[in-house]
Amino acid sequence: MYDFALHEMLGRKTTHAAQRVVEFLYKMLPCKVVLDVGCGDGRWLAAFAERGAMVHGVDGAWTDATKLCIPPDCFEIRDLTQPFTLDRRFDIALSLEVAEHLPETAAASFVNTLTRHADVVLFSAAIPHQGGFRHVNEQWQSYWVRRFAQYGYQMFDPFRPVLWSDDAVDDWYKQNLLLYVDSLNHPAREAVERFMADNRIAPMPADIVNPECYRRVAEYDLIEFKPLLQKLPKKSFLKTLDFASRVMR
DSSP: OOOOOHHTTTTHHHHHHHHHHHHHHHHHSSSSSSEEETOOHHHHHHHHTTEEEEEEEEEEEOOOOGGOOGGGGGEEEEESOOOOOOOOBBEEEEEOOGGSSGGGGGGGHHHHHHHHBBBBEEEEEEOOOOTTTOOOOOHHHHHHHHHHHTTTTEEEOOOOOTTTOOSSHOOOOHHHOOOEEEOOOOHHHHHHHHHHTTTTTTOOSSOOOHHHHHHHHTTTHHHHHHHHHHOHHHHHHHHHHHHHHHOOO
């Protein structure tokens, strides 16, 4: 799904985000056994492992096992476009900035796979126009809220209000990171509600754009755009460049 060089490039911010979120999670819920579906190089799982959790990562055949941040025996390859079961339950399942890489036809089964493995799911996925490598199903957060609700999972927003202005966290986590809890798991649901109340964390609107993400899209770089335009016939190039210049003013 990604060249692993990208995981390394984003590594410091990813690690910082993981450590902050894991710190909050441990104040709410026990996370002794953790699953990450679409784990990349396993940096999020490493943050859980540092606190003594047993971790398991799943990702596609593109994964470079030599660059994992978790032991290779804690990882396995699966086709994420297809439903699967590991025949075990976890305290929490993660899937972070993965679902947008899968076709929309796989969205329902992907959410089903996550809920099949844990009563608590930490989830984020790219919103429309967020941009990224091979994003084929960018959706607003409310789209995923509805998907999880079909399986009886309630959405909570304990992280975004806290991370919103943290420059050391990538904007896609700050705007997309939500927690889903099986509504039948009353202790887990009440623990999250109590944590948010005790820390006076007010949930944000489900569909929201972080200013950093907005800025990145709004300041689309014409310098990178021009070489693509120059491949067009001359008249088309001039018309397109004129239009682009006007809308960027």
